[in-house]
Structures are given as C-alpha cells and as structure tokens.
Amino acid sequence: MIADLTPEQLKARYEPKPAKVAAIQRQLHAAQFTPPGTRLIGGGYDSLVRLWDITAEEPVEVATSDSHQGWVQGLALHPTEQLAYTADSFGRLQCLGYADDKLELKWQMDDAHDGWIRSLAINKDASTLVSVGRDKTVRNWNPADGTLRSTRSVEGADLYQCAFHPDGKRFASGDAHGSVKLWSVDQLAALGECDASELFSVVRLQDVGGVHTLLFSLDGKQLYVGGTRPKNGGNVQGEPLLLVFDLETKQLVETIELGPASDVYVQHIQEHVDGFLIAATSGNPNQGKLHLLRRGDKEPFSTTTNLSNCHHISIHSSGDRLAITTTSPGSNGNGRPLKDGNYVGNHSRVQLLAFPQPEADSE
Amino acid sequence: MLCTPHEHQLSRRRLLGYGAAGTLGLGGLGGLVQPSFAKQLKKDQKQVLFIWIDGGMSQLESWDPKPSSQFGGPFRTIPTSIPGIHVSELMPKTSQLMHMLAVDRGVHTQDNSHSAGVPRINRGDPKDRGVIYPYFGSAVAKLIGPGDSGLPPYVWVKPGSGGFKFTDAGFLGPQYGALAIGEGQAPPNLLRHPSVTVAHDDVRNGLRELADERFARNRLALARDAQKFVFDTARTLMRRRELFDDPDPKDVARYGDTPLGRDMLIGRKMLEAGVTFVKVNSYGWDTHGDNFNGHASLMPRFDQAFSAVMKDLDERSMLDNVLVIAMSEFGRTPRINGHVGRDHWPEAWSIAMAGRGIKRGIVIGKTNDLGTFVDSEEHDIGHFFHTWFHALGINAGETEYDNNGQPLPIAHDDCGPITELLA
Numbered sequence: 001m002i003a004d005l006t007p008e009q010l011k012a013r014y015e016p017k018p019a020k021v022a023a024i025q026r027q028l029h030a031a032q033f034t035p036p037g038t039r040l041i042g043g044g045y046d047s048l049v050r051l052w053d054i055t056a057e058e059p060v061e062v063a064t065s066d067s068h069q070g071w072v073q074g075l076a077l078h079p080t081e082q083l084a085y086t087a088d089s090f091g092r093l094q095c096l097g098y099a100d101d102k103l104e105l106k107w108q109m110d111d112a113h114d115g116w117i118r119s120l121a122i123n124k125d126a127s128t129l130v131s132v133g134r135d136k137t138v139r140n141w142n143p144a145d146g147t148l149r150s151t152r153s154v155e156g157a158d159l160y161q162c163a164f165h166p167d168g169k170r171f172a173s174g175d176a177h178g179s180v181k182l183w184s185v186d187q188l189a190a191l192g193e194c195d196a197s198e199l200f201s202v203v204r205l206q207d208v209g210g211v212h213t214l215l216f217s218l219d220g221k222q223l224y225v226g227g228t229r230p231k232n233g234g235n236v237q238g239e240p241l242l243l244v245f246d247l248e249t250k251q252l253v254e255t256i257e258l259g260p261a262s263d264v265y266v267q268h269i270q271e272h273v274d275g276f277l278i279a280a281t282s283g284n285p286n287q288g289k290l291h292l293l294r295r296g297d298k299e300p301f302s303t304t305t306n307l308s309n310c311h312h313i314s315i316h317s318s319g320d321r322l323a324i325t326t327t328s329p330g331s332n333g334n335g336r337p338l339k340d341g342n343y344v345g346n347h348s349r350v351q352l353l354a355f356p357q358p359e360a361d362s363e
Numbered sequence: 364m365l366c367t368p369h370e371h372q373l374s375r376r377r378l379l380g381y382g383a384a385g386t387l388g389l390g391g392l393g394g395l396v397q398p399s400f401a402k403q404l405k406k407d408q409k410q411v412l413f414i415w416i417d418g419g420m421s422q423l424e425s426w427d428p429k430p431s432s433q434f435g436g437p438f439r440t441i442p443t444s445i446p447g448i449h450v451s452e453l454m455p456k457t458s459q460l461m462h463m464l465a466v467d468r469g470v471h472t473q474d475n476s477h478s479a480g481v482p483r484i485n486r487g488d489p490k491d492r493g494v495i496y497p498y499f500g501s502a503v504a505k506l507i508g509p510g511d512s513g514l515p516p517y518v519w520v521k522p523g524s525g526g527f528k529f530t531d532a533g534f535l536g537p538q539y540g541a542l543a544i545g546e547g548q549a550p551p552n553l554l555r556h557p558s559v560t561v562a563h564d565d566v567r568n569g570l571r572e573l574a575d576e577r578f579a580r581n582r583l584a585l586a587r588d589a590q591k592f593v594f595d596t597a598r599t600l601m602r603r604r605e606l607f608d609d610p611d612p613k614d615v616a617r618y619g620d621t622p623l624g625r626d627m628l629i630g631r632k633m634l635e636a637g638v639t640f641v642k643v644n645s646y647g648w649d650t651h652g653d654n655f656n657g658h659a660s661l662m663p664r665f666d667q668a669f670s671a672v673m674k675d676l677d678e679r680s681m682l683d684n685v686l687v688i689a690m691s692e693f694g695r696t697p698r699i700n701g702h703v704g705r706d707h708w709p710e711a712w713s714i715a716m717a718g719r720g721i722k723r724g725i726v727i728g729k730t731n732d733l734g735t736f737v738d739s740e741e742h743d744i745g746h747f748f749h750t751w752f753h754a755l756g757i758n759a760g761e762t763e764y765d766n767n768g769q770p771l772p773i774a775h776d777d778c779g780p781i782t783e784l785l786a
Contacts, residue, residue: 026433027699045699047431070430071437089437090430115452116437134659158659176656204522204647205623207660234418235651235704264652264702283652285701309701332651332700334707335475343735345433345698 002275002294010301014276014292016322016353022052022059028348029073030268030312031325034082034098037317040350041084041098042325043072049086051098054352065096065103074120074131078143085129085143087117093131095146107146113137119161123168128185132159132173140188152188154181157207163214165247172223174211176200180225180245194245195252196225203233213268216247217295223247226266226279229257240266240281242293256298262287270313276301280310280324285332290324290353307351322353407684408510409719409755410634411503412676413642414627414669414689418477418649421695421705422734424451424658426713427468429734434697437655445724453662456670462724463673463682464717465784469728471741472693472709477649480692480709486533487748489775494766495533499748502773503640504532504539505764506757512637513599515592519543520626520633521644525550527593534766537589541642542596547625549607553600606632619667627668631675634685648691652702673717682718686754690714697735711737714747720754720786727783745775753780 002010022031022040031042031052040052040059049072051063074087082099083106093112097104113133122129122143129141136159140149157176164171170191174180178200182191200209213226223245228238240263244254258266264283271277275295282288288310291300312325331346338344421436428451429435440449443461450458457464473488474480486496497505504516517539519528525545529537544550555564575594579587600606610628618624623645630643645665650657669689676682694712695705711730717723729739752759752774759774 045437046433070435070439073437090439115439176660205621205645205661205664206647206657208653208657210656233647233657234649236653236657236702283702288701327701329701331698332702332704332706334696336710343697343733346700 007299007301010276010292010294012356014272014274014355015302016290016292016304016355018351019321019354020054020057020059020352022054022061022350022352024050024061024348024350026348027327027346028311028325028350029071030075030314031323031350032075032077032312032314033316033321033323034077034084035079035317036082039098039101040314040323041075041077042350043068043075043086043088044348045071047072047088049084049096049103051101051103052350053101059350059352062101063098063103065105067094067096067105067108068092070116074117076120076122076129078122078126079124080126083143085120085122087112087120087131089116091115091117091133091135093117093120093141093146095143109141109146109148112141112148113139116158118159119163121162121164121171123164123171123185124166125168127168130162130164130171130183130185132162134158136175138162138173138183138188140185150188152183157210161211161214163216165216166218166220172214172216174214174225176207176210178209178211178227180211180214180223182247182250192250194223194225194250196227196243196245198229198243198255199225199227199241201230203230206233208233208236209238212265215269215271218271218273221247222253224269224271224277226269228265228283231261235284236264237261237283238264240264240279240283242266242269242277242279256293258291258293258300259283259289263289267311268313270315271295272315273319278313278315278322280313282309282311282327285309285327286329288326290322304353308349320355322355324351324353326351408637408639409507410638410681410685411500411640411751411755412630412634412672412685412687412718413500413640414687415642415644416648416665416689416691417481417644417646419691419693419695419707420648420661420665421650421654421658422468422708422712422730423695423697423705424453424655424662426450426466426715427730427734429697429730429732432733434699434733434735436699438658445726448726451662453658454666455663456666457673460670460673461726463677464715464725465721465723466713466715466726467728467742467747467781467784468711468713468726468730469737469739469742470694470712470714470747471737472712472744475693475707475709477692477707480707484690484692484744485531487774488744489772490777492769492771494769494771496771497533497535497539498531498541499751500541500640500642501532501535501539503755505535506752506762506773507639507755510637510639514603514633514636514638515542515596515599516639517541517642518633518638518640519642519644520547520629521545521642522622522626522646527596529589534771535764536585538585538592540589542600544629547607547629549604550597550600553597553604553607555601603636606636614671617667618671619664621664621668623664624668624671627672631672634676634681635679650695650704651700651706652704654695654699654704656703676718684719686719686721686751687717688714688751689716697733711735716751716784718754720756722784722786725783727781742781743775743778745778746781748774749778749780750784753785
C-alpha cells in the first residue's frame, strides 16, 4: 500500500523515467494508449487522427485518418473493442476502427454539435458516449452507430470537459466559467453542481480560465477539477489548481496548488490504480510539469520538469507506463522565425515514460 | 450658462420624450434623437472613429481565417454579406455588415514589439526627421480642427484613467493631445459645486484670467495655448454634462454590457455631439497564452460592439462623414505556441475600415494559403495614413505640417494612398 510509503520511497518507486519518444511534425492535443497497450492513437491541430505502433524500439506511425476538419480534440477509446471515438472543432463526431494497423471509418456524424466539440467520454461498458461543446450542449450518443439519444442545453458558458463516473451511470461536465454539473445518463437529468468558479475570472474583455480537466476518483467518491487561478488575460497566467470535491455533498474539500503562476493550467489529470494522481501542467512556453501526488497529500512526491508543455496524460493498462503529449520547447517567439527560408510551425512529442520496475522497491 | 443638476434631470426627461417621438416618427433613429441632431446630420463635418484593439487581434480568428490549414485554429468560417467572402465564425454580426466595410488582408508592418509598434503605427511610421510625429488623432485634430461643437477635437474613450493626454500630439504641441475619458466617467468636478453661485463663479473666473495672463507672460505660446485649450475644453464639457449620462439600457444590451460595449456607446455619443476624432480603446488582446479560448470570448464582444456602432452610424447617415477604422499594432503569429497562444506578427495581418471616403463592401490584399505572408502588394501603415487622409479630403502628398518653420510631410514620403480602398 502506498499509504505507508515515505515520499522518498514513493519517488523511488514511481518517478517515471524516459523510455521512448514519438515525434510528430505537427501539434497534437492528445495521444492515448489503446486498450491492448501496443498502439497509441492521437488527434491534434492538423485535423488528423494518427495511429502509432509502440512495440518497436522507436514508435512508428502506421496509419492516419484525414476524415476530420479543424482540431481533433475529442478522443475516447472503446474499453474492449478496437474502436476510437473522435470529434473535431467543426462539429463532426465519428467512430474509427483501428484493427490491423488501419484507421477505418465506422460511422460519422456531421454537425454532431454546432462547432467545436471539446470533449468526449465513454462509460466502462461502452453503452454511452457523451460529448460537450462550444454550443453549450451535452449530448448522449449510442456508441454502436452514432445515434443521438438526447441533448441538453446548458445555461452559461462554453462547455469544455466531460468525464464519466466509474459507475458508468453518471458523468460530469465543466464549462469555461468554472461551473461543474453532474448528470445521469438516463434522460440527461441534472444531479447537482460543484462550484469551481475559482478557476475563472473576467479580465478586461476576456473570459479567462475554466475547467480544463475533470476526473472522478477510482473509488467514485471524489471529483477532481483542474484549471488555473487566473491572474490576468492576454498571456494568461495563474497558479495551476486542482480542486477536489466530495461527491456526496458537492462541497470543495481540498484545493491543491501545483506550481507557480507561469505554469498556469492543470491541463489533465489521471489516477493510477495504486492510489496516486498524475497531473500535467502547461503554461508559458517550455513551462510544463508532470506531478505525481498521493491522494490526500498536499505536495507532489515527484515533479518532472523537463517535458516542456504537457497537455495530456495516458496511463498504460499495465500501469507501468505513461504517454505524455507535449509541445516542443522553443515553441514561441514574436516575428518571423524562418528555417531555410520557410516559416516553421510547432511540433509535438509524445513522451513515453516508464515507472521503475518493482524490484527497485526492495526497501 | 451652466446647467444645474436639477435642470439636467429635466433635460434627460425631455430627451426621453424625444426618444418616444423618434421611435414613432423616425424609425431606426430610435430613442436617441436630440433636437440638434437633425442639424448635425446635414453638416459635412469630417470625423473619425478609431477603434484601437490593443495587444493584437488575431487576423486568423477574425478577418482572414484559414480553416483546416496548419495554422488555422479550431474555428470555422461563415459567409458574409459580400458573396464569396468569409470571416471567422466568431464575428456573426459583423459578417452581415461586410457590405459596409473595406478590409485589407495585405497589411505588412515593421515592428513586432508593443513598445515600438504602438507609437510607430499610431504615428504612421514617417521618415525620421528628428521630431516626434503626432498620433493619427492629434494629426486629424490639427488638420481638420474641432468643428463648431466647441468640444475638444480629439477624445479618447478608454478603460482606466482619464485626463488630458498631451503626449499623443508630438511636435504639434499639447493642445492637440487627447482628452481621455476613463471608465466612461465624466472628468471629476465637472459640475459647478452647488455652494458656488453663478456670480461668485464669474468673479473667480475673472481672477483666474488675471492669473493666466501673468502665467503666459514668460511662457512659450505653445504652453500658453495648451493651458487655455484645456481650460476651455473643461468649460465646454461642463455645458455638455449630458454626454456622460447613464446610457439607455436598450443601447447597453445592443452594444454589450462590457467595457468595450460601454466605451463604444460613449464614442458614438461623442461623434453625435460633434467631436472630430474619437478613439475607443479595448485592452487585453495580447493572447500569447490560450489564444483560442481567449478569442472565443474577446471576438464576440468586439463583434457586438463594432456591429452596433456600425449600424447606428449607418442608420444616422453618419457614415458619409465618419471614417471608421478598426485595428491593432500588429496581428498574431500563425504558429501556435506551447501555451496554445499566438505571438506578435506584423508580417501579414488585416485592418478594417468604413465610412467617409472608403469604398463599401470590398476586401483587398491576400495572404498565402497558410496565412503566413502577404501574397499580394504589401501595405504598410504609411499607405494607410495616405489613404485615410485622402478619405478625409486631405491630400497627403501636398499638405505639410509647419513645425516652427520646418516643413514636414503628414505621411510617409515614399507611400501613397491605396486607391482600391477609396470611394
């Protein structure tokens, strides 16, 4: 049990070490291990869905799908079958099969939302797929064929995130103003709200902050909400915050600050089955960290600082590896950076990290 | 003669009465008609509404979208009232007014920093002749003058502090500076204190004039004139207290209950009152971080305020006289950084304009498919100064400033007007 370990012991056992890197010449939003764990699948700012074989010494991109437009930001994987659900910023939702190292379109829904679909989530028995977007709607889909079952409009701001409860019957949505709503899958009935407005501020003309990540704890008792405590607009700055809510009371029970204002956002959070949280932060270019935090602790027992901007975390089904989607260092600058006379865009790296082997935990 | 607060309240009620009549009789002019307004409409007073979007609006999230390209961002495009022309989906209201506008997508300027770029753009980037050139507002104040409203020729409506901002005037001298109205508030102590009678006030002003004369004896004419100008301006504003009345809630709803919406509404009132040059500022557009979420809230608020003022100026037939310009100090990089932001980009961006002397319903200039560089003739700020002066009836090729005997061109010598933009 990690509850009995000292921070030093936790660090020795879990601080991840670099393993492999998948480098992409475009910017990725997220990359996720497929359930068998031999492939990565990701989507990004170039409208493509990409599939990598990660069994070789170096990850190899084996397939791409160009059936999206805009940014591919919604990504959810079927828990058992080789199916990926992807959604883009032009409102298209689709299902792609990824068997045999091919990306094959299974179904596609144009105008699934009016514009930017920000997040997708699927429950563990794969009976329901939910989506949220800039059109301020929550939608319930049949993952088998893309049939829309129900839609609920939400008062307030653009919806940024959604996540399923482990029971598969409830889920949460989070918006640009820090409002978190709980829903039942049946009829999309509202179950309550959690106030995460600390993650939001209006600065001059700009809405700043919002819910950047949502996660139910594996035991289903708590809800983690990540974002920033905004200090300003424009070049957004603010301390990365993780808010912990008790699901029964809907009350905030803990606020965890994960770095200085230059680190800005908790962009993504995941929970490891051994009982610790993994949080990715990303703020000023080249300011991103990966924090490992035992549940109930105030301070991370491990912070990895050399990953540049971290946007997404995926935990391998074995629990012994991570895939962190990052933007390359040196990604910013005013004016024209030309290379060989060409204007160069940014690129991403999916950093594959491995936890130390158990035998290292001999003490 | 000064009005008292009581009289002032009466005038507001009268104004509402006119509003009701206007609604019945004048259709689109709504509740904003003032008795003097009809006369104002008939005048050929050249005016400018200069909307300064400080920090740098992204051209890719506004006037020149490149959907589904490497740097295009997440937003879709929407058609506009000009067939074949699309803008970002973040501008739904403005898209329907494109037939009123002229947009140049081929803007290429020189500075990628705020500190150098803001003054350089505002001064028209003239050749260095060892003098500090005036900002466009001060230049127009000098070249066109205050008109007959008695109001200062250059009013700057802005968030933050107000006061008299003389630095914009450069070598023209402080009287061509901007009267800044901060946070939409009237300058403090605008009304005569109730304890001071009119007679007492006259006595005090007589004493002040004696002091002014003494002050002026050993001062340069510039300083003396500026002193007089500021005081005269204050006195004029005291007579126009209604300009700072609370806005009609319906107007607030149309313009947006935001700093920009409120300031744009004040800007329109200043134009209606006869101010020659009105600058309306919006701050907070320097989206190095979180550019797309930022523009998702910034742009609709700009869209609402900008489209509302355009509609109002059009409905009042003011676009025949008022030159409208909306711009920043530069655009934003096509490249998206690790903070999901865009940095500064003077290489290829867009400026929108409308109104007096400007062709309606036209988009000129072109960027390449990635939006990285201008793929047509590049237009620098010097070209725009020539164009805007021309639109205002001033030939920048022939008109010069006289800086104590030193002749100075009013716009960059090597540039000329962009003829495609001119009506």
